Amino acid sequence: MTHLSSSTLTKLGEFGLISRISAGVCTHESVITGIGDDAAVTELSSGMQMLTSTDMLLEDVHFRRCWHDPYSLGRKSLAASISDIAAMGGFPRWALLSLALPSDLPLDFIDDFMRGFLAMASENQVVLIGGDTCSSRSALVVSVTVMGEQLPERIVRRSGAMPGDDIWVTGTLGDAAIGLESLENGKTVSDELILRLLDPTPRVSAALALAEAGLATAMIDVSDGLMADYGHIAEQSGVGGRILIADLPLSDSFQRYTADLPILPCHFALSGGEDYELCFTANSSDREKIIDCIKKCGIEVARVGIVTSCSGVTAVHRDGSLYIAQADGFNHFK
Numbered sequence: 001m002t003h004l005s006s007s008t009l010t011k012l013g014e015f016g017l018i019s020r021i022s023a024g025v026c027t028h029e030s031v032i033t034g035i036g037d038d039a040a041v042t043e044l045s046s047g048m049q050m051l052t053s054t055d056m057l058l059e060d061v062h063f064r065r066c067w068h069d070p071y072s073l074g075r076k077s078l079a080a081s082i083s084d085i086a087a088m089g090g091f092p093r094w095a096l097l098s099l100a101l102p103s104d105l106p107l108d109f110i111d112d113f114m115r116g117f118l119a120m121a122s123e124n125q126v127v128l129i130g131g132d133t134c135s136s137r138s139a140l141v142v143s144v145t146v147m148g149e150q151l152p153e154r155i156v157r158r159s160g161a162m163p164g165d166d167i168w169v170t171g172t173l174g175d176a177a178i179g180l181e182s183l184e185n186g187k188t189v190s191d192e193l194i195l196r197l198l199d200p201t202p203r204v205s206a207a208l209a210l211a212e213a214g215l216a217t218a219m220i221d222v223s224d225g226l227m228a229d230y231g232h233i234a235e236q237s238g239v240g241g242r243i244l245i246a247d248l249p250l251s252d253s254f255q256r257y258t259a260d261l262p263i264l265p266c267h268f269a270l271s272g273g274e275d276y277e278l279c280f281t282a283n284s285s286d287r288e289k290i291i292d293c294i295k296k297c298g299i300e301v302a303r304v305g306i307v308t309s310c311s312g313v314t315a316v317h318r319d320g321s322l323y324i325a326q327a328d329g330f331n332h333f334k
């Protein structure tokens, strides 16, 4: 652990900060030893395998402090990793949180961030079991690791899509991208679209329901845009895909906002990231079961395309013409 040099945090000190954070943490019977020792001790449920996923959120790359209030930033930091565990069909269980804190960061910011983080944790039965804090000379950096578990036969990978399978998505697509577009251009937009960007909901119960029913042949969460994320399923399954643009699920707020834009609305739905919906493939004989299974979780599901045997992912308009991508999903190294 690194000594905190922040003037705001100096009085509290690193160990004071850790006590302050751990005071709000709930526990669970799976946590034998939580925060406070050199390492946490946890117990997997009988017969289950562990799933681990980590995400880094860097100020001015993944979020801006002027847009993102600390409470929803705390929520989103954890939501992104919970969503990855869900996309494998796993139960999210334990989280590690590491923070590099700039010296001008008020203690209130950290308190609100932690309230958001721990609210997202408790909504998803996740326990914070450890982490690290240090000072940052420039930006705020948040690193979150979530561990989950599932029976081996229920884990859903990206690699199981078969030619002829349907391609499905939960909820609606493109809302977060419109939220981002409106913030970047200072336009007024409905709160619903801003919230989709700033405070996304990981689709844990829908993912678990699909995994338990054995309905999904492959699954991923839509963090970088449908074309890019389905592209990962296609690549790892050795298949291709055809997305039907007319079938993309679009929210009312999305349709109202994009009606006056010079850009095709489908661009946001196909290439916009951070919706954290699930994209999955399933045998076409399971259509009714899937609709039933997802509706029971209180969200919508839409069939948006078909898995093809030839490689390459295309999107086609209603008249059969090919969509020409205006940009791919977000790629940090481009």
Ligand SMILES: [Mg+2]
Binding pocket: 083, 084, 087, 220, 221, 223
């Ligand atoms: Mg993911």
